[in-house]
Amino acid sequence: MKDKIVIATRESQLALWQANNVKAQLESLYPDLTVELLGMTTKGDQILDSPLSKIGGKGLFVKELEAALLDRRADIAVHSMKDVPMAFPEGLGLAVICEREDPSDAFVSNQYSSLDDLPAGAVVGTSSLRRSCQLKMHRPDLIIKDLRGNVNTRLRKMDEGEYDAIILATAGLLRLEMRDRIRQKIPAEMSLPAGGQGAMGIECRADDRPTLELLVPLQHEETTYRVTAERALNERLNGGCQAPIACFAILQQDEIWLRGLVGSPDGKTMIQSDIRGHKDNAKQLGVTLAEELLSRGANTILDAIYQ
């Protein structure tokens, strides 16, 4: 048995919360285990002056953490599943997916109580093409303005008056004990979440059996089925968190209901569909839904973005 685990983590408040949450779970499961954090800065944290969709490249927030795993400076990395690319570097893999927090997008504002409450011409901050294309679809009268930085930076920019409202992941706000900032949990019908949103995943070296064994109790079955279907859709669409792709699965007994959409950045076209099937076919459901979206025009939208 291992007696020490080092967790590689970004140093944003949210990343540290997630790493500390896994540390606490491991320490309570294994009283003799020492768990340490190794903080590091990633490219995604450093480049704050341009929209994520323009920087390009998947895994902006995970590459440095993965280098630490491969160098054996760390044993595990804790990620937000929505930021984790499908493919892992040789020698690394996803060990477990943990229980999902609320996956919705949150409407945050100091003056308005919901999206519908916003007046025409209101300025809404988000740097996510997924969020902005859905916002534009429902409210073509709003002005969407880019917004980068960690959760605290984004909130500060809104408080300083740069935005009338901003959209953030509900999960991040709940984890950082900022529940009172949430004016509205936006229904999935208005803002379908990103694949994996609200779920944490743990990556480690694929051959590190002792670590894989320690992590088994952190695996959450329902979340794993759901996020597996969502990630299969993203993978088939070749999408990262920079693409205008949304997908969201729920489990109803043994059946998965997966919804997905691809929107054009201008909010004028939205291709959406859904699929149901047994949870054991989670991956196939994601692939099938992705292919339906592609055949109905998502390919044209995505080609224009990835070109």
Ligand SMILES: NCc1[nH]cc(CCC(=O)O)c1CC(=O)O
């Ligand atoms: N893209 C950044 C990111 N990655 C994960 C979360 C929130 C927590 C989660 O989804 O688990 C956020 C912030 C946000 O979108 O507001």
